[in-house]
Amino acid sequence: MILKTERLVLRPWKESDAECLYHFAKNPKIGPIAGWPPHKSVDESLEIIKTVFSKRETYAITIDDNAIGCVGLLFYPHTNHYWGEDGVELGYWIGEEYWGQGLVAEACEELIKHTFEDLNINKIHASCRYENHQSRRVLEKLGFKYYCDMKNTDLSGNETQEMAMFLEKQEK
DSSP states (O other), X not given: OOEEOSSOEEEOOOGGGHHHHHHHHTOTTTHHXXXXXXXXXXXXXXXXXXXXXXXXXXXXXXXXXXXXXXXXXXXXXXXXXXXXXXXXXXXXXEOGGGTTSXXXXXXXXXXXXXXXXXXXXXXXXXXXXXXXXXXXXHHHHTTOEEEEEEEEEOTTSOEEEEEEEEEEOOOO
């Protein structure tokens, strides 16, 4: 599946994206705030593409076919939190060079539209660390509402405080 917006193409990740992914994912401002350690090599980024980013409804955010970020849905039991057996969780990140341009919100809007219209899912959850103000602003801009406070353990084993939010499909 390929999704398009005014400025972006959301497409499945390709192994040839490994160098682009590494360029952005080695940045310590990207992964740790989202719960994963910075990438240490192109080979590690390639392995992430083959495993984590190969899951359904996970897309490279691209401009001119260059991957600049990621947006996707996590489905139970692969979510960060338990939202119920039909729970779906939105996740995203974008390279630092692209912060502040509304691109991740644009990508999320398109994925949310696809989720509600094509996948027949009626509720999407998301969470972000309290200190991740940019991510919280994206969720608020998308119409997500506060759900609850939660604890999480990141991939480095550190416990974090997160804000959980949700968005429900609006009947027309």
